[in-house]
Amino acid sequence: MIFDKLINYLKLDKQEFIFQFNSHPNYPSALAFSDTLNFMGVKNDAYELDKEYWNELPEEFIAIVENSFSLVKKSGTNYSVYSEKAKTLNKEELYNKSTNFVLLFEKTENAESKMVFNFKPVLYAIFAVILIYSLLNQTIQEAIFNLLSLAGVYISLELFNQKFGNTSTVIGSICGAPTVTQTVNACDKIIKQDKTSILGLKFSDFSLIYFTGLAVLGLFLPATAYIVKGFTFVSILAIGYSLYVQAFVEKTFCKVCLLIISILVGQLVISSFFFENYSFAVGILLLTVILWALIFSAVIYFNTLLEQKEEIQKSNAKNLRFKRNYELFKSQLLTKDKIDFQDTQTFSVGKKDTKVRISIVSNPYCGFCKDAHKIVENLLEKYPDDISLQMRFNYIPERANEKYNQLISDFTHIYNNKPEKEFLHAIEKWFETKDESQINTLVGGVPTSENVSPLVAMSMENSNAGLNFTPVFIINGYQYPERYDREDIVFFVDELIEDEDF
Structure with missing residues (x-):
């Protein structure tokens, strides 16, 4: 499938795009194409839209024209179509040569080419x-x-x-x-x-x-x-x-x-x-x-x-296509016994009745936890109506120093007294700076003395479930499979949300 003009227009790295597209478990479907654009930083929404509604579409959109993903741009009464090559079609020709698939996209800065050096x-x-x-x-x-x-x-x-x-x-x-x-x-x-x-x-x-x-x-x-x-x-x-x-x-x-x-x-x-x-x-x-x-x-x-x-890229594409198969991921996810947490409210953000509930077991001083938090917080931002998130810090007061105790108290104060966005901002700021004083300024710059017993009880639950090493993802009570990289979760979220049996 050739769509060089489309890739060039979106300023994507062609080799990276083709690699990700070919490695998608649903290749060469429209879903694979849409997911690959999302991965490359081009936000998009896909629709099955009857032709009678195409007049309402924006000036630029992506459609399947003559069995090829193509950029379509309105040009007066005609349409310029870019795929393998550029061509101009009138409305009737476009409608006859296209399926009902339409993809609306938004270019972002992340969609720029990632070439390390241009010779x-x-x-x-x-x-x-x-x-x-x-x-x-x-x-x-x-x-x-x-x-x-x-x-x-x-x-x-x-x-x-x-x-x-x-x-x-x-x-x-x-x-x-x-x-x-x-x-x-x-x-x-x-x-x-x-x-x-x-x-x-x-x-x-x-x-x-x-x-x-x-x-x-x-x-x-x-x-x-x-x-x-x-x-x-x-x-x-x-x-x-x-x-x-x-x-x-x-x-x-x-x-x-x-x-x-x-x-x-x-x-x-x-x-x-x-x-x-x-x-x-x-x-x-x-x-x-x-x-x-x-x-x-x-x-x-x-x-x-x-x-x-x-x-190597061809081999990796085949391996990733297999690895990113949702049914395989789900079978690995369900391998371990389900963990039933009693406390699901402490440090919980997002809607409470979502289908997918993600818990991240972490530690504020864990070096690897910053990236893990970034992953799940991005998912929460992208799927605010379908995902909720709980941050389950491992915290034992007897083993913590004064700075850690104060940090947990400040987090608790922000969580209990300020909007959810400010709590998420505080967590993000902490992992960026690792500076306790900057978190304390968010609560007014004075020492707080919050009741942290829910955090202690939550840590005990983590320990009883064997979750002592951080970071760990828990999805609807099931521990994220060890053979998958944490970043791979983005490839399965849509199907997790749509899976009625999960």
């Missing part, structure tokens, strides 16, 4: 330096030759990245979309089905090696003219092989391949007619061999590294 600015800077150097220090023919080498490097890099699931708008614009009679376009047929494999490298990978080597050698023209000429003449073999495969084997022509061939022919003509024949130098030959060996090794290294990463 393209560095690459463009290197290209600019090479071009400026060529124009200032070399002849116009040599500068054009270097420009063609850089064009070859750029296109080859786009092809290299595309092997590992990255979308290339440049390659896409050159190749175009498949025709009505094609399942894939000509470029994909030639490039992706390339059977060449030398040390794991495809024919397109050798294009990257070749042009990178020429880009470096071109900087030392005319001293390297003899070597450069030799390589351009050898490229005739590659040109002939590529044309043979396209014309007689695959019987279709790849526009990107023809563009690369045009670059090779251009360099061949320039080197043949404009480069002077300098005398052969053993030193230059040796440096050339070392250069090509380094480039070849680097491409093999990154190719292997990215292949391993892709295999």
Whole structure:
């Protein structure tokens, strides 16, 4: 399923999105798509909406158009549809080609791409330096030759990245979309089905090696003219092989391949007619061999590294799809005996009659409890009508120091005397600062002396149930399975809420 335009519009990390979408237990359903958007920070609500109500929809929404998740934008009386490619449909065409599924979304800051480092600015800077150097220090023919080498490097890099699931708008614009009679376009047929494999490298990978080597050698023209000429003449073999495969084997022509061939022919003509024949130098030959060996090794290294990463992601996606299966999670959740807490009111927030009641057994001074509290508090915020939360601190006065006793008293005072939001704010502030004085300022900056016996009784219940280590999640009395990460709870909340038998 292809929805590149939609992912680009929402500014999502494509690889991360596809990984999460593929690993969803309901892949490739609309639920999986909606949950993945939520996970990536794009809040959304999904509906099955008859077409008669589509006029009331906002200017932008997501629908399933021609069996593909697509961004739909109203444009006057027509609609712009973005999925694999952009197209314009009138209302009747849109309605006929769409299901009743509609997803309304809200972009947030978290939806921005999470790329650690973008190499393209560095690459463009290197290209600019090479071009400026060529124009200032070399002849116009040599500068054009270097420009063609850089064009070859750029296109080859786009092809290299595309092997590992990255979308290339440049390659896409050159190749175009498949025709009505094609399942894939000509470029994909030639490039992706390339059977060449030398040390794991495809024919397109050798294009990257070749042009990178020429880009470096071109900087030392005319001293390297003899070597450069030799390589351009050898490229005739590659040109002939590529044309043979396209014309007689695959019987279709790849526009990107023809563009690369045009670059090779251009360099061949320039080197043949404009480069002077300098005398052969053993030193230059040796440096050339070392250069090509380094480039070849680097491409093999990154190719292997990215292949391993892709295999790991595929394997993880399969494992996560299994692990995130709700029925499997539920069976693991119900493995242990149910815990019946007598005190369910102390430090309890949210509606009291919700279907899903989550308890978190924690300790204010526990290093791991901060993230655990953040998870359940976010769930409470997202599902205020369906989830309630109880914070069950392990607290034994005899073992606590003065600061801990005062902190618990202050928490109790805030819980008993102030709105629920202020209590949640106090808990959040504590885990952010771990500063008892800042919590005390929330109660007026004076020592409190609250009755903490309910907290002591609650701690005894925790101890009797064997809940001594923190943090622990308890869902409707069942201890959260140890084999699941705490963060995984977000994948099961919707089904827990809808499960009438739980």
